[in-house]
Amino acid sequence: MRILICPDKFAGTLSAPEVAAAVVEGWREVAPDDELEVRPLADGGPGFLEVLATAISGRRIPVPTVDPLGRPVDGEILLTDDGMTAYVESAQACGLHLVAPEERDPKRTTSYGLGALIATAAECGARRVVIGLGGSAVNDGGAGMLTALNAVPVDVTGRALPYGGAALAAVAGLVGLPQTRAMELVAATDVDNPLTGPTGASNVFGPQKGASREDVLLLDAALARFAEVLERDLPGCPPGLAGLPGAGAAGGLGAAVLALGGRCESGIALVTRLTGLEAALDRADLVITGEGSFDHQSLRGKVVAGVAGAARDRGLPCVVLAGRVSAGRREAAAVGVTEAHSLVDHFGGEPHGGVERAMSRPAEGLRALANRLARQWSR
The missing domain is CATH 3.90.1510.10 (Glycerate kinase, domain 2)
Known part of the structure; x- marks a missing residue:
């Protein structure tokens, strides 16, 4: 299976390349034979x-x-x-x-x-x-x-x-x-x-x-x-x-x-062109993107919306990993998001709440979420 991993940064915690590396590590622990292609992204802001x-x-x-x-x-x-x-x-x-x-x-x-x-x-x-x-x-x-x-x-x-x-x-x-x-x-x-x-x-x-x-x-x-x-x-x-x-x-x-x-x-759009994302999308079976906060602003000109829209146009599933998810499910689906998972929810059952853990242990959380996705999607 060919997985394209193309996240934005998680502001205040991880750069886009660091986010991608954590996802790759978590996925490979479960499905080491899958083909993973990495394209860290940015929309003009930090990173x-x-x-x-x-x-x-x-x-x-x-x-x-x-x-x-x-x-x-x-x-x-x-x-x-x-x-x-x-x-x-x-x-x-x-x-x-x-x-x-x-x-x-x-x-x-x-x-x-x-x-x-x-x-x-x-x-x-x-x-x-x-x-x-x-x-x-x-x-x-x-x-x-x-x-x-x-x-x-x-x-x-x-x-x-x-x-x-x-x-x-x-x-x-x-x-x-x-x-x-x-x-x-x-x-x-x-x-x-x-x-x-x-x-x-x-x-x-x-x-x-x-x-x-x-x-x-x-x-x-x-x-x-x-x-x-x-x-x-x-x-x-x-x-x-x-x-x-x-x-x-x-x-x-x-x-x-x-x-x-x-x-x-x-x-x-500029970063997509310069990083060769279009060609990478054409080769993919599944797209994973993400950012620190997946909210209503994400649906307007941000990395996640751009990636999800391009995946939707190709009939590809697109999964979002984020520190926090507050965008509505219906609105997210409209731009091409298949499902979204948050670090806050992942750590929510632990003492001191999910927000603190999501900020202090983001790479660990991303590896765990990637583990779960690999078990769900890899074939």
Whole structure:
């Protein structure tokens, strides 16, 4: 039997390659003769670069940068062997995981560190930069990123704005020409939300980044103002920027990429293409995917939905393994999920509850679930 194992990361515990390795180990304990093919995946968020490095021939270049609060942090770019394309992961500089819960405040967090990564790609001679967007702690519409690329947001006096989304309420213009003018920019996004409005960056994702209801209203208005400035001051910025699909990705970083003349692309579609997932699906009898939390957001542009849909189109069963499962069974089936299993439920009978065990012993739990699946599915 041919099993395709293609999970996303389990945020906060295991990378996508580590998840896949645990599943492989558990399956082989029961069915060692089955043919297992591994394709770790990402949708643009954390782990994007690590996954692509397993599939793309190139070199990883360390880049010192800063986190959402301006503190030093290590990042990197993945530069293809021909030097023409660079891959960058926004979460390495803007990730929510870089900011402790008590520090999270999208009114002041900045995307400057991402700009430093892109600037390094430009200095390396890349003509095309693919930026994985997702899992960010920022809500500044890419203002910090643009500053690092020499397009500085200023107030009516011409002074550079402080970092953070709240400062954009006073934005009056941009000073300088962006460093990316000769480069093609592609945003690999995990969502298609617009920049502003009820389904925009501030309303949908602001609260998980530490925004109160009052903060959300302030940030949404500030992003709307910033979009107007970008349309006016950046040549090639598309009209109606605030309402474009993907503009709200990663706290509005999608809007900044679009304003620079770039485009948005589904992160999972891009990773699927680069990792050869389509051909692997054609060879499979069963597909196993997964992520840390399989919920309603998983069904919209995330790894699991992309994999399950591709499996469904081929008439293949698709099993989801997750830390926690809260997506409805009917909704999951509609996107192609045959069944879903959670570590929380697996550990639920143990002392101290399933959540604690799922977080502290994820690889062990995945091996056990893979054991069970092998007994159920292997023939």
